[in-house]
Amino acid sequence: MKDTPLANCERDFLLKAFEEKKRLDGRQTYDYRKIKITFGTDYGCCFVDLGKTRVMAQVSCELVAPKDNRPNEGILFFNIELSPMASPVFEQGRQSELSVKLNRQLERCLRNSKCIDTESLCVVSGEKVWQIRVDVHTLNHDGNLMDAASIAAITALCHFRRPDVAIQGDDVTVYGPEERDPIPLSIYHMPISVSFSFFQQGTYLLVDPCEREERVMDGLLMIAMNKHREICSIQSSGGIMLLRDQVMRCSKIASVKVSEITDLISKALENDKKARKAGSKCGFAESIPQERITALKMEGTPVDVEGVTERASYVVQKAGTPPQTVPSPVVPLPGVGQVGEGIHSTWGMEEEEEENNISGDEEDKVIQMEVDKEDSKRGDVVEISDSEEEEVVILNPETPDKTPKSKPPSSHQKVAAKTKKKQKK
């Protein structure tokens, strides 16, 4: 998709604002946007937020054959993915000029500065070495992708742990994280890229340009430096002439910024280490910031809480004790429970008697049968199990001594009674 073009008035406005030392988001000339570093669940996964710019780096490793000219050195591989998710301008799967430029700059910043001990990545000289692959994905583009990518890549490399290996004769054994603790990479220093944008042929200089500032700028200077103030790479693009003292000034600013960012990274790494050790929540689900739309939220209802306690106590005093009412069930006959307000029984006395008899017989039989069963199973009887006929149903739990054992006539008893009646007839 084509990008939104830049309007002339926007360009004029921005340049006029820079003359007055004002920036779009209220920053000062040398200010960075807010940097936030979070880690994923796995080792070697790192998210970096630089204002609205968001970048993810993932480190992975693989055992490969080394290059012929360097038989005992591991391989570092960098890849920057500019996905359409970051900006509609980026196209899927095609190497654009920007991605080549960023990739090259990241390689120069991290590989050529020899910040990682590649010799320690050698397993068997000339045969097997570790290839460390760093994938940087852009998640949102709001300018200064390079700085965000460099911070993400070096932090992910510091966070990464490779599996331990053991060599016995010709066999190479790779241990999983359960068998042996993974080993961190040996990192000598942390190069961090700092971008400077120039306006009006180098008259004005800004640190950490946002997307609109990048569109207006005439030239860009990227300095990669570590906290020992060693310049790891320096690149100027946009074709503007820079004076010597301008470059000197930039490198001085860069050294300050780099030491700040390095402190931030080490603090983030330490926090993550602590969190992992304590076993508390760390990882992807935690790292996602909760961005809620608050515009649709319901407003709180104001409640008058003045004098609530007095009123409550007054109410309690006034109310007094509730009358003690004990629900007492009317028990017409012992052995009969009451459900609701019953009306007079219409069953004839004879039948009732019969029913009782029959049910008694049945019960005895059932119990005996069960006893027999138990006998046959175990040999000696310990207890007679409570069958469903023996179940006690308490209808009014508040007066347990008044309610006697009551048996709801089970269905098969009724059926039995009826059959008996029929037989009688």
Place this chain on the structure above:
Amino acid sequence: MFSRLKDKVGQVQLPGDEFSWEAEDTIPLTDPVRPERVVCGPGLRRSGDRLLVCKSGVLRHKQPNVFWIDSQQRRYVPAKGETVIGIVTAKSGDIFKVDVGGSEAASLSYLAFEGATKRNRPNVQVGDLVFAQFIVANKDMEPELTCIDSSGRANGMGVFGAGGLVFTVSLGLVRRLLSPLSEIRSDLDQLFPCELVVGMNGRLWVRSPSIQQTLIVANLLQSCDSMTAPQRRELFRRVQQGAL
């Protein structure tokens, strides 16, 4: 269905929610039969005898029977009659190509300006801002803009933009700004004098006496997107007291 819709007015709806005919929607025999008709606005779609929600947002209602979903989207879809802020991207022959933030660039005839004739061409450069109205906007044709109304007057439209800042906000905020009794606008009035051009495509253009003030207004409006009314009032009050 009417009662169901009315129950949900002011509540958040999500795509996939649906309203269907209910048992109590039967026509009463005693009352005079009046067919129940519902007019659906953006975010609601009819499918058979069901009414589906296809955007996430708050269900709104206007008397007597208009319903729509108030969403926070940023992608603009051109609609006929709407006024937008466009950026001229190309001059080709007798039309200008204008970027309005839609899926396709709109075309603007050079005769569609006030007082323009074949010999008297308007002075429009690539990169200029134009405030224009859609006269053709449908899904099968290239959208077309004009900078004059039906009587041939500019009526506020045309090339503008010197000394101001253009920025993008959500379409919901634009509609809130344009509503007749807009609270945001009245809050903004109390801060400092500023000129504001509001395009229905989510672009706003601001100009104030000083650059600092323009930047403040732009940042305030951008942050209004995700704030409740009390939060906004608080912020505006703070700006009025302290920031300047």
